[in-house]
Amino acid sequence: MSYDSWNSYSRMPLAVRAGVALLITLAFLIVPAFGDQWAYAHLYIPKIYDRDWAMALRAAGTLYVWIPVALIVWLVQREQNPALAKRRSLLMLGSPVLAGVLCEVLKIVIRRERPDVGAGEWVFRDWSEHTFSSAGLSTPSSHTMVAFGAATMLARLYPRARWVFYVIAWGCGATRMLSHAHYVSDVTFGALLGWAVGWGLWIQFSKLNEAA
Numbered sequence: 001m002s003y004d005s006w007n008s009y010s011r012m013p014l015a016v017r018a019g020v021a022l023l024i025t026l027a028f029l030i031v032p033a034f035g036d037q038w039a040y041a042h043l044y045i046p047k048i049y050d051r052d053w054a055m056a057l058r059a060a061g062t063l064y065v066w067i068p069v070a071l072i073v074w075l076v077q078r079e080q081n082p083a084l085a086k087r088r089s090l091l092m093l094g095s096p097v098l099a100g101v102l103c104e105v106l107k108i109v110i111r112r113e114r115p116d117v118g119a120g121e122w123v124f125r126d127w128s129e130h131t132f133s134s135a136g137l138s139t140p141s142s143h144t145m146v147a148f149g150a151a152t153m154l155a156r157l158y159p160r161a162r163w164v165f166y167v168i169a170w171g172c173g174a175t176r177m178l179s180h181a182h183y184v185s186d187v188t189f190g191a192l193l194g195w196a197v198g199w200g201l202w203i204q205f206s207k208l209n210e211a212a
Contacts, residue, residue, distance in 0.1 A: 028192035033185040040120030045178045054179075057171040061143025066096045066150045073157070091205055092153055099149030099197040103142040103190065107134040114138045115180050141182040144173035144190035145197075152198025169194070 048054045059065050074089035113123040114136060125137065151169035155162035173187035182190075 024192065025189075029185050029189040032188040033183070036115075036122070036183040036185055037120045039177060039184045040115050040180065043178055044180055048175055048179045054175045057168065057175050058143060060150070060168050060172040061141075061145075061147040061176075063096060063100070063146070066093060066146075069150070069154075087205065088157060091201055092150070092157065095153040095198045095201050096146045096150040096194075098201065099145045099194045100142060102193065102197060103140055103145040104134045106140055106193075107137040107142070108132060110139045111137060112139040112183075112186075115183055138182055139186045140190035140193055141173060141176050141186040142190070143176050144169070144182075144187045145194040147172040148191045148194025149197045150194075152195045153202065156198070156202045 045054075049058060070089045070093035073092050074085045077085035077088065108131075111125045111127070113125055115138065117123045117136075130136075147169040148166075151165035154165040158165075169191070173182075173191055176182040177184055177187050
């Protein structure tokens with residue numbers, strides 16, 4: 001989606017935008033949810049994180065990767081344009097951080113337990129139990145959401161390599177599902193939200209550039 005097409009979308013009536021957002025959410029959360037139990041029963045790799053490639057993909061969902069990447073963005077561009085380098089490095093860090101924070105809030109609100117708790121069936125935690133803790137909760141996948149928040153921002157900063165970033169992000173999400181840490185719908189929902197966070201920050205950044 002280009003900046004112009006996003007502007008066209010933002011000029012639509014609120015009801016139309018809400019309808020579009022609802023349809024997209026249904027596509028990425030509710031539709032995949034019908035396959036959650038099937039995927040749990042058929043798509044599983046025991047001890048997947050004993051494999052280096054899986055651990056590498058999982059790491060894309062952590063800030064341990066994106067903090068040094070943001071630093072690299074700043075170091076590479078600071079001599080050419082210090083102000084731009086600072087803004088881009090902050091965007092590179094801010095996108096996965098904001099995605100991660102939003103994810104933790106949503107987990108507390110949705111309260112769906114991890115797949116193994118109910119052997120693939122949906123189980124929701126009672127509000128009286130660890131009310132403000134997201135530990136052990138599943139929806140959405142935080143690794144996936146962080147990975148897509150970072151990948152979306154990288155895709156805007158370096159568009160020629162965008163497919164590489166998205167493949168890594170999807171790979172991160174796939175390992176979370178294949179390890180039985182998350183449902184399919186956790187991963188697809190996290191991917192959508194991480195993408196939305198990255199795009200939202202980028203659009204705001206573009207508006208600030210226009211105002212400057």
